[in-house]
Amino acid sequence: MNSSSSLGLSVVCALCSAFSALGVTVNDGTTTNNVVQLSNSDGNTAGAVDALTVDPGGYLVAAQSEVVTDFALRTAWYAGDLSATGGVYTVSADFQAAADSYANCGGVIGWLNLGSSNGVALQVTPNDFALSATVFRVSVVDFAALTPNDNDSLTNLYNMDGTPAAPEFNSALSAVETNYAATNFATFQLAFSAPTPADRIALSNVTAHITAKVFQGTNAGAPIPVSRTIELLTDLPLPAPTIHRFGYLAYWGDAFNSGSVIGNLDNLNAEGAVGAAPNLAPTVTITNPTNNATFTEPAAISINADAADNDGTVTRVDFFAGATLLGTATKSPYGFTWGNVSAGNYTLTALVTDNRGGTSTSAPVNISVSGSTGGGPALSIVRAAGAIELSWQPSGYQLQMKTNLSLPTWTDVPGTVTTNHVSLQVGSGNVFFRLVQMSAPGGPKLNIQQSGNAVVISWPAQVSGYRLQAKDSLSSASWTEVSTSGNQFVETPANPARFYRLISP
Incomplete structure (x- = not known):
C-alpha cells in the first residue's frame, strides 16, 4: 500500500x-x-x-x-x-x-x-x-x-x-x-x-x-x-x-x-x-543430444533443453537418466553436463517445473555410450573357488565395479589405487569391472587455497583434458563430478572435510 x-x-x-x-x-x-x-x-x-x-x-x-x-x-x-x-x-x-x-x-x-x-x-x-x-x-x-x-x-x-x-x-x-x-x-x-x-x-x-x-x-x-x-x-x-x-x-x-x-x-x-487461474502446464524439449546419439566412455555429455510457461515462469529443469537425477538448471539457458559417463544405453528426460508447481516431462531421448578402446592396461580376471582374482599392470589405476551397465555411476573398489591386484568375494549375478587411471607422470598439480569462507581449487590453465571430482570422506565408494569454469572451481564447503582429485580422461 x-x-x-x-x-x-x-x-x-x-x-x-x-x-x-x-x-x-x-x-x-x-x-x-x-x-x-x-x-x-x-x-x-x-x-x-x-x-x-x-x-x-x-x-x-x-x-x-x-x-x-x-x-x-x-x-x-x-x-x-x-x-x-x-x-x-x-x-x-x-x-x-x-x-x-x-x-x-x-x-x-x-x-x-x-x-x-x-x-x-x-x-x-x-x-x-x-x-x-x-x-x-x-x-x-x-x-x-x-x-x-x-x-x-x-x-x-x-x-x-x-x-x-x-x-x-x-x-x-x-x-x-x-x-x-x-x-x-x-x-x-x-x-x-x-x-x-x-x-x-x-x-x-x-x-x-x-x-x-x-x-x-x-x-x-x-x-x-x-x-x-x-x-x-x-x-x-x-x-x-x-x-x-x-x-x-x-x-x-x-x-x-x-x-x-x-x-x-x-x-x-x-x-x-x-x-x-487454472495452471497451464509448462513445456520442455531436449534439444541436445539428439535421439540415438552415440558417445565413447568416459563421455562428457551436454544436455540442453528449451523450456517455457505460457501463463507464468519456469523455475527449474531437472535432467534424468532413467529414474536417476543427473542435475538441475534454474535459469535459461537450461543445460547440464553429465560427466564421466560409462558404457551403456541410457534414456534421457527433462522435467520442467513452473512457478505454481506445475510440471511436464519431455519426450525421451535415447543415447548409447560405447566402451573405450585401447590405451589402458589389460584387466585379468581369474575365478578361484568363491572369489575372483583381478590383476593389472602397472599400478596407479582405480578399479571400479557395477552390477548393471544401465546404472549411471561406477563404484570404487577400495584400496586398489596403490596396488595392481585384488581378491574379491562375489555372489550370484553379473558384476562388471573397469580401470580408471588416477595419476600419470608429469600430471598437473592441484592447488587448493582458502578465500574467506570459500576454497579455490585450481590447476594450471594450460593443462587440458582433466576433470575435477570430490567426496566428503575417503571411505566413500564413489567420487562426485564437479562442474568447473576453466581450470578453477570455488565453493563454500558444507562439511568439515572435503577431498578433491583430478582425473583424465
Whole structure:
C-alpha cells in the first residue's frame, strides 16, 4: 500500500487508492512475486527492457532501460495466480507518472488474452505529444503487433451506436479534470459487463460492454472522478479462463530520448468473475543430444533443453537418466553436463517445473555410450573357488565395479589405487569391472587455497583434458563430478572435510 504520511494530509488523500474496497486485492505494491511480465515481442524496441521493482514506500516502480526506441515497449504485469473466469468483472489499478510528460504512460489492462497477446487498456498520456493535452484513453494493446500503429490501436472497439471508435473526446478519449495531477496516484478502473439488447442491435457480434473511469483522491469517503465515463463496445473474443488475465500497464512513450523511470504502480484490485487461474502446464524439449546419439566412455555429455510457461515462469529443469537425477538448471539457458559417463544405453528426460508447481516431462531421448578402446592396461580376471582374482599392470589405476551397465555411476573398489591386484568375494549375478587411471607422470598439480569462507581449487590453465571430482570422506565408494569454469572451481564447503582429485580422461 502507499505510504506518504510525510507529505501532508492533502497529498495523502491524493495518493490513496480510490478502490481499495474492490473484491480481491491482487497486488498491494509490496511484491512482484504474484505478477507476470508481458512485453512487446517485436525487435524494433532496440533491445529496451522494462523492469518492475518494489519501493520501500510500498508501491512498485516501472522503468525502461536507457535506450532510444522508435517502437514503444508496452508492458503489462498481469496477475499470475488469478484469472477472469467470465466476461463480467471490474479491474482497477493505481498509476502515478514519474513526470508530467508524454513519456510517462500507464494505467490498467483487462480482457488480456495470453493466446493472442492482446487486451483492452485504460491509460493516461500526460501532455500527449499530438494533442498537446493530457488525455485518458481506452485502446487495444497488441503485444505481438509488428508496427507501432497496430501495437496500440482502436481495432475491435466501437462506439455505443456500433460505429468504429475514434481518437476523439466523444469516443475513446477523455479530457482530464482540472484537479487531476499526473504525478499523484490515480485509480484507473475498467469494467466489463454483458452486452445489453441495445448493444446487440448496435453491434451484432458484441462480446462486452466496456466502462472506463479514472478517479483521484476522495471527498467525504467518495472517490473523486477526474475523467468522463468512457463507454465502448468490443467484439474481441472472450478469452478462456486458462488464458484470461488482467493487470498493470506502463510504458515509456518517448521515441526521442532514452528510457527512464516510467512511474509507480499500486493496488491491483478486481471483483466479479475472478478466481484462481487454472495452471497451464509448462513445456520442455531436449534439444541436445539428439535421439540415438552415440558417445565413447568416459563421455562428457551436454544436455540442453528449451523450456517455457505460457501463463507464468519456469523455475527449474531437472535432467534424468532413467529414474536417476543427473542435475538441475534454474535459469535459461537450461543445460547440464553429465560427466564421466560409462558404457551403456541410457534414456534421457527433462522435467520442467513452473512457478505454481506445475510440471511436464519431455519426450525421451535415447543415447548409447560405447566402451573405450585401447590405451589402458589389460584387466585379468581369474575365478578361484568363491572369489575372483583381478590383476593389472602397472599400478596407479582405480578399479571400479557395477552390477548393471544401465546404472549411471561406477563404484570404487577400495584400496586398489596403490596396488595392481585384488581378491574379491562375489555372489550370484553379473558384476562388471573397469580401470580408471588416477595419476600419470608429469600430471598437473592441484592447488587448493582458502578465500574467506570459500576454497579455490585450481590447476594450471594450460593443462587440458582433466576433470575435477570430490567426496566428503575417503571411505566413500564413489567420487562426485564437479562442474568447473576453466581450470578453477570455488565453493563454500558444507562439511568439515572435503577431498578433491583430478582425473583424465
